[in-house]
Amino acid sequence: MKVLVIGGGGREHAITWKLAQSKHAPELFIAPGNPGTAALGRNVPIGASDVAGLLSFAREEGVALTIVGPEQPLVDGIVDAFNKAGLRIFGPTAAAAALEGSKAFAKAFMERHGIPTAAHRTFDKAAYAEAKQYITQQGAPVVLKASGLAAGKGVLICGTLSEAYAGLDALMKESRFGEAGASVVVEECMEGEEASVFALTDGERYVLLAPAQDHKRVGEGDTGPNTGGMGAYAPAPVMTAALMKEVEATVILPTLRGMAAEGTPYQGILYVGLMMTPTGPRVVEFNCRFGDPETQVVLPLLQEDLLEIIGSLVGGDPLPPVSSAVGAAACVVLASGGYPGSYDKGKAIAGIEEADALDDVVVFHAGTRDAAAGGVETSGGRVLAVAASAPDLKGALEKTYAGVARIEFEDQQFRRDIGQKGLARIAES
Numbered sequence: 001m002k003v004l005v006i007g008g009g010g011r012e013h014a015i016t017w018k019l020a021q022s023k024h025a026p027e028l029f030i031a032p033g034n035p036g037t038a039a040l041g042r043n044v045p046i047g048a049s050d051v052a053g054l055l056s057f058a059r060e061e062g063v064a065l066t067i068v069g070p071e072q073p074l075v076d077g078i079v080d081a082f083n084k085a086g087l088r089i090f091g092p093t094a095a096a097a098a099l100e101g102s103k104a105f106a107k108a109f110m111e112r113h114g115i116p117t118a119a120h121r122t123f124d125k126a127a128y129a130e131a132k133q134y135i136t137q138q139g140a141p142v143v144l145k146a147s148g149l150a151a152g153k154g155v156l157i158c159g160t161l162s163e164a165y166a167g168l169d170a171l172m173k174e175s176r177f178g179e180a181g182a183s184v185v186v187e188e189c190m191e192g193e194e195a196s197v198f199a200l201t202d203g204e205r206y207v208l209l210a211p212a213q214d215h216k217r218v219g220e221g222d223t224g225p226n227t228g229g230m231g232a233y234a235p236a237p238v239m240t241a242a243l244m245k246e247v248e249a250t251v252i253l254p255t256l257r258g259m260a261a262e263g264t265p266y267q268g269i270l271y272v273g274l275m276m277t278p279t280g281p282r283v284v285e286f287n288c289r290f291g292d293p294e295t296q297v298v299l300p301l302l303q304e305d306l307l308e309i310i311g312s313l314v315g316g317d318p319l320p321p322v323s324s325a326v327g328a329a330a331c332v333v334l335a336s337g338g339y340p341g342s343y344d345k346g347k348a349i350a351g352i353e354e355a356d357a358l359d360d361v362v363v364f365h366a367g368t369r370d371a372a373a374g375g376v377e378t379s380g381g382r383v384l385a386v387a388a389s390a391p392d393l394k395g396a397l398e399k400t401y402a403g404v405a406r407i408e409f410e411d412q413q414f415r416r417d418i419g420q421k422g423l424a425r426i427a428e429s
């Protein structure tokens with residue numbers, strides 16, 4: 001069975017790695033993939049956003065199932081295009097992917113269905129004065145978001161009113177996020193610890209994966225600018241079994257039912273970003289795909305066959321029973337010096353094989369490429385994610401950092417405090 005994975009980051013390496021363990025022994029294609037996925041299947045030089053190119057490849061190659069990593073092709077309608085061509089694909093249609101693609105849609109949807117989230121209002125460009133007035137009424141801290149996709153950079157957490165006014169100008173007057181900022185969501189700033197929950201769903205049935213916690217800021221102690229994610233661990237102890245039940249009842253079920261009732265059933269991966277506030281879990285955001293680097297810790301904990309689960313969801317077949325995660329997994333992202341700002345590329349990377357050879361350690365590639373001189377070199381901001389699993393979080397972190405210690409490239413940076421919040425919570429309980 002031919003399976004195509006779309007994307008080329010650490011998340012897609014982790015998806016491909018998990019699929020490669022399937023008892024159905026799929027023949028794997030990855031577009032465009034990276035040097036890590038090349039060891040597991042065939043990399044195909046088609047960009048993840050080239051919907052037409054991906055469609056003709058899948059058709060010509062006779063791909064039986066396509067799994068989409070990043071959000072852009074989903075928001076652009078890759079699922080609609082594949083469905084129209086009669087090809088099986090796992091992911092939401094463009095209309096359903098609006099849960100991520102339009103924060104204005106997501107907020108209005110949550111309001112319509114009573115799903116707990118931050119109080120908000122959405123303003124278009126013409127309503128600059130009203131937006132400013134609403135911000136003044138709300139007071140600081142306040143959160144401003146570009147409604148459209150902004151590669152994780154369209155969120156401004158404003159501690160003071162003057163920061164908020166400057167942010168509003170950047171979004172509405174200076175169009176800093178282009179079209180993504182054509183409408184702006186102004187929302188209440190929530191307090192609490194964050195967690196990510198992933199549901200694999202056909203729109204009605206769903207399988208929940210272990211809740212994970214990401215580390216979005218570049219610096220230790222959650223300081224510095226936001227990044228795509230500097231490390232993760234799962235299961236996140238902040239997300240107790242009772243809270244998970246609450247999230248199912250107050251978020252997952254109403255979301256799936258609401259999307260179906262509105263004529264845009266949600267198939268694919270529903271990523272729910274949550275804040276555990278004093279009044280209970282509330283939604284920070286929805287994403288229409290797996291998280292990166294959360295996938296690198298969530299999939300190693302999944303004991304069942306990912307291909308079988310996705311195949312059953314797409315094909316309408318009975319779902320295999322899925323047990324809850326045993327043990328814990330952690331991952332640490334090794335990034336280029338300067339990331340998330342500008343950074344150099346082309347630094348030779350040493351030690352990947354040595355790290356990978358350690359028990360229970362896997363090195364997932366992200367921003368790497370083959371070097372002319374042999375081996376691999378850096379080619380992006382987030383370069384590698386070193387992941388490990390163990391019976392508990394402490395063990396998983398020790399193994400992960402032992403892997404990290406084997407890898408070396410010039411100007412590498414990584415956080416040394418991944419998982420500390422989880423350890424503190426376990427110590428408390």
Ligand code: AMP
Binds near residue numbers: 153190284
């Ligand atoms: P997003 O791009 O929506 O994931 O937002 C990026 C990050 O901004 C989130 O992971 C949170 O840490 C933070 N954030 C977003 N919305 C809020 C909010 N209403 N209150 C507090 N923090 C928020």
Ligand code: GLY
Binds near residue numbers: 290292293
């Ligand atoms: N790790 C955050 C994201 O994938 O959006």
